[in-house]
Amino acid sequence: MTTNIRYKSRIPIKSDETPEEKQYVGFATLPNQVHRKSVKKGFDFTLMVAGESGMGKSTLVNSLFLTDLYKDRKLLNAEERINQTVEIIKHTVDIEEKGVKLKLTIVDTPGFGDAVNNNECWKPITDYIDQQFEQYFRDESGLNRKNIQDNRVHCCLYFIPPFGHGLRPVDVEFMKALHEKVNVVPLIAKADCLTPNEIKKLKDRVREEIERFGIKVYQFPECDSDEDEEFKQLDKELKECCPLAVIGSNTVVEARGQRVRGRLYPWGIVEVFLSVCVCVSVENQSHCDFVKLRNMLIRSHMHDLKDVTCDVHYENYRAQCIQDMTSKLTQDNRMESPIPILPLSTPDVETDRLIKMKDEEVNCYVIMGNITYTG
Amino acid sequence: MAATDVDIFSNEEKRNLSLGGHVGFDSLPDQLVSKSVTQGFCFNILCVGETGIGKSTLMNTLFNTMFENEEASHYQNGVCMRPRTYDLQESNVHLKLTIVDTVGFGDQINKEESYKPIVDYIDTQFENYLQEELKIKRSLFNYHDGRIHICLYFIAPTGHSLKSLDLVTMKKLDSKVNIIPIIAKADTISKSELHKFKIKIMSELVSNGVQIYQFPTDDDAVTEINSSMNAHLPFAVVGSIEEVKVGNKTVRARQYPWGVVQVENESHCDFVKLREMLIRVNMEDLREQTHARHYELYRRCKLEEMGFKDTDPDCEPFSLQETYEAKRKEFMGDLQKKEEEMRQMFVNKVKETEAELKEKERELHNKFEQLKHMHQEEKRKVEEKRRELEEEMNAFNRRKVAAETLSLAQPLKKDKDKKK
Numbered sequence: 001m002t003t004n005i006r007y008k009s010r011i012p013i014k015s016d017e018t019p020e021e022k023q024y025v026g027f028a029t030l031p032n033q034v035h036r037k038s039v040k041k042g043f044d045f046t047l048m049v050a051g052e053s054g055m056g057k058s059t060l061v062n063s064l065f066l067t068d069l070y071k072d073r074k075l076l077n078a079e080e081r082i083n084q085t086v087e088i089i090k091h092t093v094d095i096e097e098k099g100v101k102l103k104l105t106i107v108d109t110p111g112f113g114d115a116v117n118n119n120e121c122w123k124p125i126t127d128y129i130d131q132q133f134e135q136y137f138r139d140e141s142g143l144n145r146k147n148i149q150d151n152r153v154h155c156c157l158y159f160i161p162p163f164g165h166g167l168r169p170v171d172v173e174f175m176k177a178l179h180e181k182v183n184v185v186p187l188i189a190k191a192d193c194l195t196p197n198e199i200k201k202l203k204d205r206v207r208e209e210i211e212r213f214g215i216k217v218y219q220f221p222e223c224d225s226d227e228d229e230e231f232k233q234l235d236k237e238l239k240e241c242c243p244l245a246v247i248g249s250n251t252v253v254e255a256r257g258q259r260v261r262g263r264l265y266p267w268g269i270v271e272v273f274l275s276v277c278v279c280v281s282v283e284n285q286s287h288c289d290f291v292k293l294r295n296m297l298i299r300s301h302m303h304d305l306k307d308v309t310c311d312v313h314y315e316n317y318r319a320q321c322i323q324d325m326t327s328k329l330t331q332d333n334r335m336e337s338p339i340p341i342l343p344l345s346t347p348d349v350e351t352d353r354l355i356k357m358k359d360e361e362v363n364c365y366v367i368m369g370n371i372t373y374t375g
Numbered sequence: 376m377a378a379t380d381v382d383i384f385s386n387e388e389k390r391n392l393s394l395g396g397h398v399g400f401d402s403l404p405d406q407l408v409s410k411s412v413t414q415g416f417c418f419n420i421l422c423v424g425e426t427g428i429g430k431s432t433l434m435n436t437l438f439n440t441m442f443e444n445e446e447a448s449h450y451q452n453g454v455c456m457r458p459r460t461y462d463l464q465e466s467n468v469h470l471k472l473t474i475v476d477t478v479g480f481g482d483q484i485n486k487e488e489s490y491k492p493i494v495d496y497i498d499t500q501f502e503n504y505l506q507e508e509l510k511i512k513r514s515l516f517n518y519h520d521g522r523i524h525i526c527l528y529f530i531a532p533t534g535h536s537l538k539s540l541d542l543v544t545m546k547k548l549d550s551k552v553n554i555i556p557i558i559a560k561a562d563t564i565s566k567s568e569l570h571k572f573k574i575k576i577m578s579e580l581v582s583n584g585v586q587i588y589q590f591p592t593d594d595d596a597v598t599e600i601n602s603s604m605n606a607h608l609p610f611a612v613v614g615s616i617e618e619v620k621v622g623n624k625t626v627r628a629r630q631y632p633w634g635v636v637q638v639e640n641e642s643h644c645d646f647v648k649l650r651e652m653l654i655r656v657n658m659e660d661l662r663e664q665t666h667a668r669h670y671e672l673y674r675r676c677k678l679e680e681m682g683f684k685d686t687d688p689d690c691e692p693f694s695l696q697e698t699y700e701a702k703r704k705e706f707m708g709d710l711q712k713k714e715e716e717m718r719q720m721f722v723n724k725v726k727e728t729e730a731e732l733k734e735k736e737r738e739l740h741n742k743f744e745q746l747k748h749m750h751q752e753e754k755r756k757v758e759e760k761r762r763e764l765e766e767e768m769n770a771f772n773r774r775k776v777a778a779e780t781l782s783l784a785q786p787l788k789k790d791k792d793k794k795k
Contacts, residue, residue, distance in 0.1 A: 054533020078537035078579050116539050117485045163531055163560055164427035168449045170484050193532070193563035195629055263565050266642050268634020 042101035044150060045302060048182065049106065050125065050174065051159025052113040053081075055189040060157075060248035061106055063261060063272055064294055067093065068250070069106060076114075084111040086124040107153060113170055122174045129153050129181045133317040152314060155218070155297070155305045156182045159189040160243065166205040167213075175215045181313055183218035183305050185297075186210070191245035191288045192263060192270045199245050206243050217242070220296075221304055231300075238296055244289035247272055415469035417520050418658060419500075421552065422474065423493060423544065424529025425481035428559045433527075433614035434474055436627065436638060437650055438463065441616065442474065451479030454492045458521075473521065481540060490544045497523055497551045501673040522670060524661045525588070525653065526552045529559040530609060534568050536575045545585045551669055553588035553661055555653070556580070561611035561644050562629060562636045569611055576609055590652060591660050604652050610645035613638055 049057040058070040069091050076084065089108040094101065109125055132151045139148045156178060160171055175184050186206065191199060210217060220239055247270055253262045255269045262271040272290050297305075422430040431444040442461060457476040462469065475496065480489060500521040507518050526548060530541060548554055556576065558564070564572060580587060587608070590601035615638050619628040628637045638646050653661075682702060 052533075054531070054535045075535055077582075078539050078542040079583055082539040082543060084539070114539060116543055117487050119485050121484075161531070163425065163429075164449060165446055166449060168426075168482055173484065190563050192631070193560050195631055265562070265565055265634065265636075267562075267636050268631065270633050 039100055042103060043302075044103040044105070045306070046105040046107060046151060046153050046155075047297075048109065048125075048129075048153045048156040049159070050109045050112055050156060051189060052161065053110065055159040055161060056246075056248045057108070057157075057159055057189075059250050060159075060187075060189075060246060060290075062250055063248040063290065064297065065093070065095065065104065067095070069093065081111070081114040082116050084115045086111040086121050088124060088128045105151070112174075118170055121170075122177045125174075126177055126181060129178070130317070133181075133314055134321075136314065137318055137321060152309055153182045154302075154309045156184050158184055158186045160186055160206060162188050162190050162194050162202065162245075166202070167209045172209070172213050172215070175210075175217070176213065179216040180316065183308055183313070184215070185218050186243040187293065188243055188245040190247065192247045194245070203241075203243060203245065210243075218305070218308070220301065234295075234300075238292055241289055241292060244293045244296075246290045246293055247288040248290070412468055414516070415471060416658075417471045417473075418662070419473040419475065419521060419523050419525075421477075421493070421497075421523045421526040422529065423477050423480060423526060423548075424559060425531060426479065428529045428531060429614050430476060430527075430529055430559075432616065433529075433557075433559070433612060435616050436614040436646065437654070438472070444476075447476075447478045449482045451482060453483065454479045454489050456492055456496045458496075471519075475523065486540050489540065490547045493544070494547055494551065497548070498673070501551075501670055502677070504670065505674055505677060522665055523552050524658075524665045526554045528554055528556045530556055530576065532558055532560050532563045532572075532611075534564055534572055536572075537579050542579065542583060542585070545580070545587075546583065549586040550672065553664055553669070554585075555588050555649075556609040557649065558609050558611040560613065562613050562631075564611065573607075573609060573611070588661070588664070590657055597656055600651070600656065604648060607645060607648055610649045610652075612646045612649055613644040614646070 047061075049061060051057055053075070058073070062068055062070065087110050089110060091106045091108065093104050093106075095104060096102070107128070112121055112125070115121065129152075132153060136148065136150065136152055139145065158171070158175060160167065175186065178184055188194075188199070188202060188206070194202060220235060247263065249261045249263050249270075249272045251261070251263070252259050253264045253269055254260075255262060255271060260269075260271050261273060262269050270288075272288070420434070422434065424430050426447050426449055431442065435441055440463070442459065455478050457478050458473055459476070460471065460473045463472055464470070477493060480493075483489065500523060504518070504520065504522055507513055507515060528541070528545060528548075530537060545554060545556070558569075558572065558576075561569065590597075590605050592598045592602045592605075613629065613636055615627050615629050615636075617627065617629070618625045619630050619635055619637075621628065621635055621637060626637050626639060628635050637643050641647050682698075
């Protein structure tokens with residue numbers, strides 16, 4: 001199921017009735033036009049991955065986009081990580097599929113949670129996100145708005161270690177620091193160390209803790225009532241599966257006579273893309289939620305993620321920014337009217353000078369007027 | 376054991392004699408064994424690792440029993456030690472097993488102090504033993520030895536390298552306890568990744584000077600197996616208490632959709648190796664090492680701290696009594712000096728207060744004198760005034776009398792005038 005099929009079904013089939021009876025205007029072809037234009041323009045998407053090192057973030061990203069983004073990566077030793085600070089590293093790739101271009105930016109956060117003292121280790125990350133918002137805000141308020149680059153982070157995948165009994169304090173603090181700035185999608189990493197029962201228990205535990213701590217993770221939008229059944233079913237399944245338990249793999253192995261992406265163990269082969277299992281266990285179930293994640297992230301909800309970022313997170317940031325500015329200005333008592341529209345651009349020195357000059361001139365005239373009057 | 380005993384044996388020349396017949400002292404080891412069996416053995420394991428990494432499950436798997444353990448929460452404020460003692464029996468051998476768990480390890484956001492409770496616990500056990508040793512009336516064979524014989528350090532299977540917390544903690548522990556690092560939940564790592572992971576861990580430990588426990592290779596009976604095991608460190612283990620039917624056997628294993636990980640299958644994980652090394656082959660050596668190396672080191676540091684030395688400046692061997700006497704004298708001297716000081720201080724204070732009081736007394740006296748003087752002045756003045764008043768009164772009285780006599784004479788005249 002792809003998005004293509006979805007919207008095509010909405011285009012009404014032209015009936016054979018005469019135009020007067022049908023009163024067909026023709027704007028039903030709008031979706032087609034949108035499709036053409038967007039293909040021409042191309043899409044962009046910024047994805048952030050966060051979590052401790054060794055959780056399989058790079059492997060998952062490679063599996064998601066079927067490329068190798070981390071070819072020459074150097075990993076630090078344990079002693080180098082004792083006092084490590086978090087860095088922000090961006091990888092940008094241009095990928096194309098069936099004529100649709102996607103500019104994909106992956107924001108990596110090496111060093112998160114690796115030091116011995118992790119107090120406020122998420123600060124560089126929140127600062128980065130705020131920076132991108134601020135950059136966009138300036139561009140939007142600027143005079144020339146033709147080529148605005150949207151570097152805002154659209155989605156943050158947070159990797160929860162599967163070795164514990166649920167969320168740890170650092171997980172809770174990180175998600176709470178970020179849930180109002182970016183769409184947080186929690187994932188259970190390295191899910192191949194958990195049996196199906198354990199996965200279920202852990203998911204329940206994490207869901208319950210997310211609610212308990214009031215963490216606002218990304219919610220899948222409610223389906224419209226006119227969506228087709230298949231989509232609704234998938235959406236329901238997705239909601240029940242949260243947080244998704246994923247496995248990633250960089251290697252291709254031989255299984256069931258085919259070459260698949262998976263992990264080879266002495267006791268079996270874990271297939272990353274398997275949606276139906278064919279082996280020892282009785283139930284038919286997938287090995288992991290990787291396929292669901294990929295579908296959600298790329299095939300169905302990518303645009304929704306961008307929309308939520310624009311409409312909710314960015315707007316919140318913008319409103320907060322403007323509020324701060326107005327309160328500062330009324331404190332300074334410089335202007336009496338409330339909302340200045342062009343405050344962010346660095347005040348034009350030239351115009352300021354002109355204004356000052358004119359002010360002085362006016363004052364002079366007033367004084368002269370007074371003198372002549374009294375004189 | 377006095378220093379003199381050793382001297383007898385080392386000064387004489389040792390001669391090897393051959394025996395004419397069977398004497399029977401070859402049963403000495405057997406006597407020792409039967410004595411130890413009746414006494415029972417004692418073994419203390421410390422498990423250090425993140426919450427949820429599988430410490431309790433591994434203990435259950437190792438000893439094939441269910442130790443009661445509630446699941447720990449991730450939200451502890453700090454690390455706390457949880458020792459539990461169990462009595463186990465196999466054949467006719469009693470084992471008093473103490474398992475010490477580190478609850479809350481690795482959960483805090485700031486983990487700089489995480490190693491402290493662990494080090495303190497180990498030191499406390501050493502301290503208790505030292506105290507017992509130094510007692511006058513001691514009963515060492517009855518003493519429940521709480522010293523940690525082995526520390527199993529659980530490494531999270533990230534596949535990259537050690538975590539920074541692991542490195543810091545192991546460095547703090549390696550001189551106090553025998554450490555065996557193990558890779559927990561090893562069914563997450565594929566074979567090739569495991570090989571690389573093990574090499575990386577060992578190289579990091581070596582380059583940072585962390586001394587982990589090496590299985591002894593000097594005893595012929597176990598040299599071969601021990602040295603091969605040394606090459607397999609750190610052991611990658613999987614723990615499980617659930618039983619799964621594989622073929623026609625029921626084994627302890629973990630059931631996944633893609634396969635079954637058997638705990639006791641050597642190609643699946645190193646659990647069997649760990650059990651061999653830890654329990655079946657080297658348990659006694661671990662206890663010995665704890666006593667002979669780690670405890671001795673602690674004892675030496677502690678006593679040196681207290682001021683005891685083995686040899687005095689002239690290189691004559693000091694015995695404990697002499698040192699003790701010297702220390703005691705020093706201590707008493709200190710005590711006396713302190714007493715003197717305090718007394719002196721007291722005396723000074725008393726003097727000061729006395730002087731103050733005297734001063735005050737004098738002041739009061741002066742005031743009193745002054746007041747008395749004033750009072751007398753006032754009295755004098757009042758006396759004078761009274762005299763003046765009296766004089767006035769007298770004068771007035773005289774005048775009054777004079778006036779009266781005058782007025783007596785007058786009314787006759789007046790009457791005369793009136794009559795006229």
